[in-house]
Amino acid sequence: MAKLFCPKCGSDADVFYDNVCKQCFIGNKTLFECPHVVYGRICPSCDSVFRKGRWQSGGKEEDIVISLVKENLEINGDAQRVELALTPKQLDYSRYRIHVEAKAEIKGAPIDAALDTELRISWETCDTCSRISGGYFVGIVQIRADKRLPTHDELTRCMSLAEEVAERSRGKGDRLAFIAKTEEIEGGVDMYVGSIKLGKQICRAVMDTFGGKFAESPKLVGQKNGVDLYRITYALRLPEFVRGDIISVDGAVVEVQSCAKHVSGIDLETGKRFLENFNNLMDVKKLTRREDAVSAVLVADEGKTIQVLDPLTYETITVKRPEFLSVEPGNEIQIVKTEKGIFVLP
Numbered sequence: 039m040a041k042l043f044c045p046k047c048g049s050d051a052d053v054f055y056d057n058v059c060k061q062c063f064i065g066n067k068t069l070f071e072c073p074h075v076v077y078g079r080i081c082p083s084c085d086s087v088f089r090k091g092r093w094q095s096g097g098k099e100e101d102i103v104i105s106l107v108k109e110n111l112e113i114n115g116d117a118q119r120v121e122l123a124l125t126p127k128q129l130d131y132s133r134y135r136i137h138v139e140a141k142a143e144i145k146g147a148p149i150d151a152a153l154d155t156e157l158r159i160s161w162e163t164c165d166t167c168s169r170i171s172g173g174y175f176v177g178i179v180q181i182r183a184d185k186r187l188p189t190h191d192e193l194t195r196c197m198s199l200a201e202e203v204a205e206r207s208r209g210k211g212d213r214l215a216f217i218a219k220t221e222e223i224e225g226g227v228d229m230y231v232g233s234i235k236l237g238k239q240i241c242r243a244v245m246d247t248f249g250g251k252f253a254e255s256p257k258l259v260g261q262k263n264g265v266d267l268y269r270i271t272y273a274l275r276l277p278e279f280v281r282g283d284i285i286s287v288d289g290a291v292v293e294v295q296s297c298a299k300h301v302s303g304i305d306l307e308t309g310k311r312f313l314e315n316f317n318n319l320m321d322v323k324k325l326t327r328r329e330d331a332v333s334a335v336l337v338a339d340e341g342k343t344i345q346v347l348d349p350l351t352y353e354t355i356t357v358k359r360p361e362f363l364s365v366e367p368g369n370e371i372q373i374v375k376t377e378k379g380i381f382v383l384p
């Protein structure tokens with residue numbers, strides 16, 4: 039077999055790229071270029087990063103640094119199978135040295151290159167953080183309860199639901215989905231929100247958990263550049279009744295399991311399931327709560343009725359036997375005393 043040599047440099051070769059040896063082919067090619075210094079803007083409060091003309095959520099500082107340098111690399115358009123390795127080293131609070139190594143192929147010829155660049159961070163407060171610190175908000179979510187005071191647990195849960203919703207929305211890119219201020223007040227909590235969408239989302243999340251209803255009302259607060267500025271109040275009412283309440287409804291006595299648009303529970307007289315649209319109920323009243331139940335001895339089971347020993351008076355009382363009763367006489371059952379009589383709890 040005849041010996042082959044490169045027509046350009048004359049050296050022996052057995053593989054050719056564009057009719058020259060690998061060294062001659064690769065010799066005049068640049069795999070990638072990068073400025074000596076790359077500049078980045080990062081918010082010190084929330085790690086947002088300014089890119090493509092706007093602030094975006096960032097992440098870990100080192101990851102931001104790597105991505106900012108990557109965005110500034112100019113890779114040879116003919117390169118294929120490009121593999122990049124960026125190694126950042128922090129020099130001081132605002133400077134990184136980044137070693138960039140790249141491997142690729144150009145027309146099948148392997149090529150690699152390396153260089154160092156410096157990233158300089160300019161720490162700037164982002165649009166969202168400056169709004170938060172400036173007290174900016176567009177709406178107030180007012181959480182109250184209907185005809186009662188909300189419980190501490192309900193309010194705590196509502197606030198953490200709101201934070202979860204806000205965080206999820208920020209993760210999806212809604213940078214104004216922040217809660218600027220939370221105020222616990224007598225009878226409820228007020229949350230000042232940075233976006234109108236967030237106000238609605240909080241109300242929906244709370245209602246998914248607790249039921250209830252909300253109404254929104256805009257209020258004109260001024261003008262900016264000739265455009266009316268509104269703030270929206272979301273008045274959310276947690277339902278009047280909560281799980282464990284024992285209520286009288288249209289003649290029946292019901293232990294509430296949930297109360298939102300519908301009231302569902304157990305009819306304590308029949309033991310049957312109760313489900314009604316709240317707005318259709320005519321005569322609703324809270325009698326007591328499951329927590330106020332007392333233990334009483336079941337004296338006798340007579341099929342349609344039972345006899346219970348009143349733990350306070352030691353008198354035997356006759357009560358209609360609920361379907362769910364499975365306790366043998368002689369054992370204790372839970373009863374509630376109400377103005378509508380005595381009822382056995384399931």
Ligand SMILES: [Zn+2]
Pocket residue numbers: 044045046047048049058059060061062063
């Ligand atoms: Zn050559």
Ligand SMILES: [Zn+2]
Pocket residue numbers: 081082083084085086163164165166167168
């Ligand atoms: Zn920020």
